[in-house]
Amino acid sequence: MSKAPRISLYFYKLSDFVAFCQGKHSASGKVKTPEVIYLPALPLIVSLSDKSSEITTFIDKTRQNNTKIIIALPYIMRGKAAEAFKKNYENLTKLSDGFLLGNIGDSEIIKELSEKTGTKLPKMHGDYSLNVTNRETAAYFSKSFESIALLPELDIEAQLALAGKFPQGLTAEICTGHNIIVMRSEHCFAAEKEGYHCGRCGKQGDLAPALSDIHGNIYPLVCNPLDCNCIMLAPRGKSEENPLRYEKNLPENVLLRFSII
Amino acid sequence: MKSFNDKKKVPELLAPAGSADALVAAVQNGADAVYLGLSTFNARASAENFTLDSLKKWLDYAHLRGAKIHITLNTLLYDDEIDKAVDLAKSADALGADAFIVQDLGLATRLAGNVKAELHASTQATVYNIEGMKKMRALGFQRAVLARELPLEEIAELSQSGIIDTEAFCHGALCMSYSGQCMLSKFTTGRSGNRGTCAQPCRLKYARARGTEPCKDDYKYILSPADLCSLEYMEKLVATGVSSLKIEGRLKSPEYAAAVTGVYRKIIDDPGSLAREDIEKLTVVFSRGGFCSGHQLGKMPLASVTEKTPGKTGLAAGVATDLPKKVNGPVSLYEIEVRPTITLKKGDGITFDAPPKRGSTPYDAEEKAGGVINVISKGTRPDTKKLTIAGKPPFFTGNNRGFYKTYDEELYTELRKCLAPDAELKKVPLTAYFSLKKGEQGVLTLTDNENRCVSALTQEKGVAAEGKSLDAKTAEEKLTAFGGTPFYIEEFSCHIEDGVFIGFSSLKALRREATEMMIQKRTEVSR
Numbered sequence: 001m002s003k004a005p006r007i008s009l010y011f012y013k014l015s016d017f018v019a020f021c022q023g024k025h026s027a028s029g030k031v032k033t034p035e036v037i038y039l040p041a042l043p044l045i046v047s048l049s050d051k052s053s054e055i056t057t058f059i060d061k062t063r064q065n066n067t068k069i070i071i072a073l074p075y076i077m078r079g080k081a082a083e084a085f086k087k088n089y090e091n092l093t094k095l096s097d098g099f100l101l102g103n104i105g106d107s108e109i110i111k112e113l114s115e116k117t118g119t120k121l122p123k124m125h126g127d128y129s130l131n132v133t134n135r136e137t138a139a140y141f142s143k144s145f146e147s148i149a150l151l152p153e154l155d156i157e158a159q160l161a162l163a164g165k166f167p168q169g170l171t172a173e174i175c176t177g178h179n180i181i182v183m184r185s186e187h188c189f190a191a192e193k194e195g196y197h198c199g200r201c202g203k204q205g206d207l208a209p210a211l212s213d214i215h216g217n218i219y220p221l222v223c224n225p226l227d228c229n230c231i232m233l234a235p236r237g238k239s240e241e242n243p244l245r246y247e248k249n250l251p252e253n254v255l256l257r258f259s260i261i
Numbered sequence: 262m263k264s265f266n267d268k269k270k271v272p273e274l275l276a277p278a279g280s281a282d283a284l285v286a287a288v289q290n291g292a293d294a295v296y297l298g299l300s301t302f303n304a305r306a307s308a309e310n311f312t313l314d315s316l317k318k319w320l321d322y323a324h325l326r327g328a329k330i331h332i333t334l335n336t337l338l339y340d341d342e343i344d345k346a347v348d349l350a351k352s353a354d355a356l357g358a359d360a361f362i363v364q365d366l367g368l369a370t371r372l373a374g375n376v377k378a379e380l381h382a383s384t385q386a387t388v389y390n391i392e393g394m395k396k397m398r399a400l401g402f403q404r405a406v407l408a409r410e411l412p413l414e415e416i417a418e419l420s421q422s423g424i425i426d427t428e429a430f431c432h433g434a435l436c437m438s439y440s441g442q443c444m445l446s447k448f449t450t451g452r453s454g455n456r457g458t459c460a461q462p463c464r465l466k467y468a469r470a471r472g473t474e475p476c477k478d479d480y481k482y483i484l485s486p487a488d489l490c491s492l493e494y495m496e497k498l499v500a501t502g503v504s505s506l507k508i509e510g511r512l513k514s515p516e517y518a519a520a521v522t523g524v525y526r527k528i529i530d531d532p533g534s535l536a537r538e539d540i541e542k543l544t545v546v547f548s549r550g551g552f553c554s555g556h557q558l559g560k561m562p563l564a565s566v567t568e569k570t571p572g573k574t575g576l577a578a579g580v581a582t583d584l585p586k587k588v589n590g591p592v593s594l595y596e597i598e599v600r601p602t603i604t605l606k607k608g609d610g611i612t613f614d615a616p617p618k619r620g621s622t623p624y625d626a627e628e629k630a631g632g633v634i635n636v637i638s639k640g641t642r643p644d645t646k647k648l649t650i651a652g653k654p655p656f657f658t659g660n661n662r663g664f665y666k667t668y669d670e671e672l673y674t675e676l677r678k679c680l681a682p683d684a685e686l687k688k689v690p691l692t693a694y695f696s697l698k699k700g701e702q703g704v705l706t707l708t709d710n711e712n713r714c715v716s717a718l719t720q721e722k723g724v725a726a727e728g729k730s731l732d733a734k735t736a737e738e739k740l741t742a743f744g745g746t747p748f749y750i751e752e753f754s755c756h757i758e759d760g761v762f763i764g765f766s767s768l769k770a771l772r773r774e775a776t777e778m779m780i781q782k783r784t785e786v787s788r
Contacts, residue, residue: 076439078389078410104366105392112392129387129442131455133337136367140400151337153447153455162340182445183438186410186556189483190469191563212470214480217449219467228560234448 005250008036008173010072010259012222012233014043014055020260021058027260035255036068038100042081042224044071045088048095059095068097070125075184077103080226089113098123098146102130107144128152128175129184135165138172147171147255152180163254171255179259182219183232189221196228220261233261271499271529272506275331275428276522279308279511282680284319286519287328289679289686291526294329296362298457298511299353302346303333304364304385305511306457313352320357321784326747327689327710329359335383337455338365347371354378357786364441364455366400373401377788381406381428385441385455389415394424404428404504408439409489410556417501426504431491432521432543433509435555437463437484464571485571486561490552492524492540496532498557513547519676520546541603544576545669546676551577575667578603578611582645582661585654595654598640598647599664605648609633610668613655632668683745690751691743691779695736697723698758703767705740705775707748715778719767726762733757739768746776 009031011017017039019025039059047055059069071092074081085092086109092099101107101124114121126132126141126148133151141148148166150159152175163172190209191198211219217235224230250256276287278295287295297319298310311319323330332353338346346368350361354376361378363369364385372380381404382388382397389408397405404426407416411429420427436443443454445462452458466480489509491498498506506529508521524539544551550567551574567574579601588594605611610632632651640647679686690710697703703719723731733755741750 082390103387103389103393104396105388105390105394108392108395109390131337131364131366131441134340134343134365134367136343136370137365138367140366140370151455153337153444153453154339158339165340177448180444180448182443182448184442185437186439187437187486187561187566189437189467192469195563196560210470211467211483213449213462214466218470232445234444 006171006255007031007034008038008255008257009034010038010179010257012040012179012259012261014039014047016260018055018058021062025260027258031258033065034067036070037062038070038072038257039096041071041074041085041088041092042226044092044095045084048088048091056095063097069095070098070100071096072100072127073102073106074224075102075181075222075231076186076224076227076229077106077109078227079229081224082109084226086113090117090119093117093119093122096122098125100125100127101145102127104130125149125173128173128180133162135162138162138166138170142167142170145170147173149173149175149257152177160249160251160254164251166253171253172251173255173257175257175259177234179220179261180234181231182234184229185232186227186229188223188228188230189232190223190230191228197225199225222261233259272503273329274522274525274529275505275507276518277433277508277510277513278330278518279305279310279513280515281309281311281315281319282515283511283513283518284323286515286676286679287522288323288326289684290519290523291687292328292522294331294359294505295323296331296333296507296511298333299349302336302338302342302349302457304335304383304454304457304459305333308511313349313356316353316358317356320786324357324784325689325780326687327783331360331362331381332358332378333362333383334368335362335364335385336457337453338368343367343371347375350376350378355786355788357784357788360404362406363402369400369402379403383441384408384430387439387441389439391419391422391424394419394422394427398425406430406507407503409435410439412559413494413497413501413557416498416503416557420502420504427502428505428507429498429501429503430489430509430555431495431498431506431525433488433513435486435489435553435561437486481568482571483566483568485549485567486555486565487549487551487553487567488547489555489557490540490543490548491554491557492528492535492543494554494558495525495528495535499529499532510547515680516673516676517546519679520672541576542672545666545672547573548575550574573667575610575612575665576603578605578664578666580661580663581613582640582642585650587654588649592651593653594649594651596647596649597654598642598645600640600642600645603666605633605636605646605666606671607633607636608668608670609666611648611650611664612667613665614663615655632670685745685747687747688743688749689747689783691748692752693740693750693754695740695753695755696757697731697736697755697761697763699723699725699761703763703771705771707775707779709779709783713779713782715775715782717771717775717778719763719771721763721767723758723761723763726760729762730760731757731762736768739765740772742772743776748776748779 047053126145128149159174220233273293276292278284278297362381364383380402382402384406388405406428446460447453450460452460463484468480553565583598585595585597694706706716708714
């Protein structure tokens with residue numbers, strides 16, 4: 001039984017990460033030293049090309065504080081997003097302690113890039129988009145990954161039960177429904193009839209206009225202007241389970257993820 | 262009918278079988294394979310589906326007519342379900358299932374190498390690049406159903422890579438999300454699309470909001486795209502080298518399965534034969550504001566999102582030029598003058614665009630208008646006709662209200678013919694060879710298009726003819742009467758000794774026995 005829960009923070013926006021590092025984010029007071037921080041690849045690539053950006057300073061300080069920085073591959077690893085990632089692979093490996101992979105083909109891409117660049121194979125972590133809902137699937141991914149995030153469609157108790165059956169050495173990451181990605185689309189929901197590349201989504205990774213349903217639920221969008229596609233996040237304000245309720249009974253191999261937007 | 266070798270050059274046509282009638286409709290209209298779910302672990306839990314008990318019957322039905330059956334085991338599985346899913350697969354495998362469509366990778370690891378049927382990675386496994394194909398091959402899959410978001414160029418790249426076979430959707434409903442990557446239904450309704458119970462929240466109304474405030478824009482169906490239809494660029498789709506073209510629609514009717522399979526069969530075999538009537542037929546049977554090419558011809562045009570209605574719209578048929586007038590009488594009838602853009606007839610079902618209700622958005626679904634029972638050729642204005650329609654008159658004001666044909670009695674009657682018990686629209690070609698000599702039993706050898714060969718003998722022996730001897734023409738007439746069976750004789754040849762005779766009842770019995778042998782041969786399971 002762990003004394004303090006192992007925590008990971010998943011940032012969709014670098015500005016939230018910077019605010020967290022500066023102690024200015026609402027999460028700053030609640031989580032002092034997360035074990036892992038996930039940062040999105042595409043906004044990071046844009047930021048690295050900006051000489052005035054201080055992002056590497058914040059990343060270095062975070063790693064010095066024993067928090068791992070893991071870079072989340074583009075939500076849809078195709079098109080210009082995939083090209084940008086591959087082109088910047090070496091820089092990203094230097095900045096990070098590993099990658100968060102979301103698609104079945106991603107580990108092959110990382111292996112091929114490592115071979116091509118002559119760099120050491122980085123540590124790989126599996127995201128919930130790999131749809132792990134049973135121990136056989138977990139066992140399959142355990143051959144390549146240090147950790148696997150379970151599908152948030154499972155409630156927390158089911159995720160904990162499954163985590164208890166994980167192969168030794170494999171971390172089970174448990175995500176609540178809060179701020180998770182509920183849809184990955186090749187379409188862009190922010191674009192209107194005038195067409196794609198409308199510029200409405202602003203800078204890479206910034207919060208785009210959200211969608212609302214007729215009940216008033218708000219679904220934040222995160223758009224990729226390179227390929228004009230987007231992801232939709234779970235509706236804001238929906239009540240959901242707090243995994244810290246299980247704090248006292250968390251197995252040692254469990255990492256609790258909180259997604260921040 | 263094209264020969265087997267010709268068929269090898271075109272992709273497999275894979276049709277949905279949500280029910281027994283849909284299976285029959287698809288096979289009878291030329292499907293090379295159908296996909297169906299059993300009572301559990303399939304992504305269309307609300308379809309009629311099939312049971313393990315009835316599966317053998319339908320495997321025989323399909324195999325006899327040259328079609329394969331792919332079984333969907335394409336939901337994500339929990340720990341306590343994996344063993345049950347494996348047992349189900351093994352039972353179906355023993356019965357002769359041709360393939361399993363699988364999403365759950367844990368299930369795949371248990372099935373690979375342990376079933377004779379092929380393993381196909383479901384579109385829910387989100388395969389969209391070469392690397393994904395390689396991982397699927399390593400897992401033991403023989404085919405990947407590609408993500409619907411791929412353009413023709415990428416379908417070609419993956420199909421021609423030689424890594425594993427590919428399958429692409431050619432017709433039917435599109436999802437806004439990459440398949441296997443949508444949790445919207447689970448998080449809004451509790452029903453998971455990854456578990457076969459998607460509540461289709463993408464077919465509801467949404468508005469674009471800013472930040473945390475709902476927008477005052479009209480709520481529209483902005484997550485609801487039109488259905489995919491690839492007929493107009495079928496040659497290009499076939500040229501990608503894709504192994505199989507999949508029609509979506511296990512929740513749709515048998516008439517849909519019949520219509521869509523029939524049209525795609527025709528166009529795949531002869532892309533130059535596409536006619537306007539083919540598209541119109543499919544538009545009436547099911548469409549949402551027309552069709553689109555999805556992402557296959559490049560990024561999906563924004564206009565493919567119909568916005569106006571998420572459901573069936575039918576074929577645009579013209580505009581109303583007057584207000585409906587109720588016809589007095591014991592049944593609900595009304596008359597209306599329209600300017601049609603298509604030919605209308607008795608038995609057609611039509612709907613009108615609904616007017617905006619007070620306080621609502623202009624985007625509302627059509628009102629159902631009922632069935633046309635009479636078409637008077639001339640209305641009071643040029644190019645107009647007067648219709649008498651059974652049903653409650655729709656409420657609207659003003660002219661130029663659009664209307665749509667959503668049903669065609671004549672068409673549906675035609676489509677249902679394939680469901681008659683003795684219907685055999687898709688016959689399997691056989692070659693037949695008959696030989697007869699005096700003092701020997703006659704031999705009839707049948708060979709199908711996959712080189713399965715059976716030979717049957719007559720009970721009696723050939724005898725010297727007392728009157729007219731058996732000639733080749735008469736032998737062919739008696740031995741090629743395969744009406745009421747799934748076969749037809751494409752080529753008949755014989756060697757009949759001069760002056761020999763055998764009774765016609767012997768020939769009839771011979772034909773029946775050979776037919777039974779061929780049926781058994783085509784339905785036997787090699788496991």
